[in-house]
Amino acid sequence: MPRFPEAPKSVLIQAAAGKGGKKYTNRSADDERQPARNVRVGREDLEGPYPGAFDAEEFGSDGFGSDAFEHDGTVQDGADRHPSGVVPHDHDHDHDQTDPTQPGPGQRWSTWRSVAKGARGPEPLPEWVVTRDAALDTELGILKTGKEADAFLVERAVPEGAGLPSDAPDLALDQAATRCLLVAKRYRSLEHGQFHRGSEYTEGRTVRRTRDQRAMEDRKSAWGRAVSATQWADAEFVALRDAWSAGAPVPYPVQIDGTEVLMEFIGTEETDDLGRTQAVAAPRLTRVRPSDDLLESYWDQLTHGMSVLARLGFAHGDLSPYNILAHGERLVIIDLPQVVDLAANPFSSDVLLRDCRTVSDWFIARGLDVDPDALFADLLAQAF
Incomplete structure (x- = not known):
């Protein structure tokens, strides 16, 4: 065997x-x-x-x-x-x-x-x-x-x-x-x-x-x-x-x-010029420096993704700029093995709030006026 x-x-x-x-x-x-x-x-x-x-x-x-x-x-x-x-x-x-x-x-x-x-x-x-x-x-x-x-x-x-x-x-x-x-x-x-x-x-x-x-x-x-x-x-x-x-x-x-x-x-x-091909993975969000307009677009895409997960009854559980890829003007959320059940997990509210604050801090540091607590409340409303 x-x-x-x-x-x-x-x-x-x-x-x-x-x-x-x-x-x-x-x-x-x-x-x-x-x-x-x-x-x-x-x-x-x-x-x-x-x-x-x-x-x-x-x-x-x-x-x-x-x-x-x-x-x-x-x-x-x-x-x-x-x-x-x-x-x-x-x-x-x-x-x-x-x-x-x-x-x-x-x-x-x-x-x-x-x-x-x-x-x-x-x-x-x-x-x-x-x-x-x-x-x-x-x-x-x-x-x-x-x-x-x-x-x-x-x-x-x-x-x-x-x-x-x-x-x-x-x-x-x-x-x-x-x-x-x-x-x-x-x-x-x-x-x-x-x-x-x-x-x-x-x-x-x-x-x-x-x-x-x-x-x-x-x-x-x-x-x-x-x-x-x-x-x-x-x-x-x-x-x-x-x-x-x-x-x-x-x-x-x-x-x-x-x-x-x-x-x-x-x-x-x-x-390259010699005909050699290489695959280049999209960078993590933490490594990019988007313009003001692109920064707002990224925030809209991210909150949309978090809303979709919330309506499915999930919190990402480990969401941060390291688990988000910036593929040109498109954001992609990755690494979801630790998704948390918002209804069944007694720690779900703490986990979701941590996700909201972690990603919000990155956007706030780059000059975008966002409110992590308001995002948290909105996601909870959509989940329940």
Whole structure:
């Protein structure tokens, strides 16, 4: 019976580096799991399979891991890093494959068809989402490392030379997307995470099976730790699905597979004079300096998003300029695993007020006259 959750063949590990602070080295994931080597949990008992792991050897020492952010969005001490959110990809690995239609290093078949229908994104499906069975998922590098999960850049594309199904309508396939960039957010188990998920967020939250609920409350058991990691991924996917369907400015959730959530990549692709392409993630709100007009637009977009969440019965729970992306003139709210149920959670009012004050302080510091208490009152009115 396989151990859960599985991990890539190499993982990013933070190690002491003497007076210089910290450095990052690649160690075997088996080494990191050594204390729990004898612990085994049945994957078939969990709600959804864990995705097949990429062959991570190609990405173990190429420098992608140096772009390391903590959960709060700050750069870790002593971490050398690429320009924030920039991941180069020239697809040279494709040329090493004998058959371009078969998975190579750092690749797997698209998992779109392997997950249950309820584990896919909501309708209507955006036109850019690739759904073809012939698509390959290629891991391009690390976008962000955090205390509870890591975010990887993944390209899902139908390789040239992949044949079309003989019984498929040609027109529909011609119009279907053949390539898209995704963010794969992969949650760690509790023993490998650094973020202690408190009852402030989970109070009042329920799961579909009472057996899993009891397991989550017992953090000393291997089963409880495994189920907890899956449930935090599930909580983010459900929150993104409901928020996107209701019109909130959040990334489109493509699918969930065990502890991996695939979602829309918010950013652009740029090509330099030498023809090299790089994916540039949208910056966090804390890093931008908008004009007065754009600042007001950002505030309107943000309060609209918070209102949508409130009408759904949610508070973000960790809303700050670090969890908001500024993609040109568009704001996008991210990181929703800790959403709080406004009706069932006894701490919900405190959490919502904290969200209101945190984001309001950023806008006030930049000269916009906003009232966090008035925002809090308005959101509560919309929620109830």
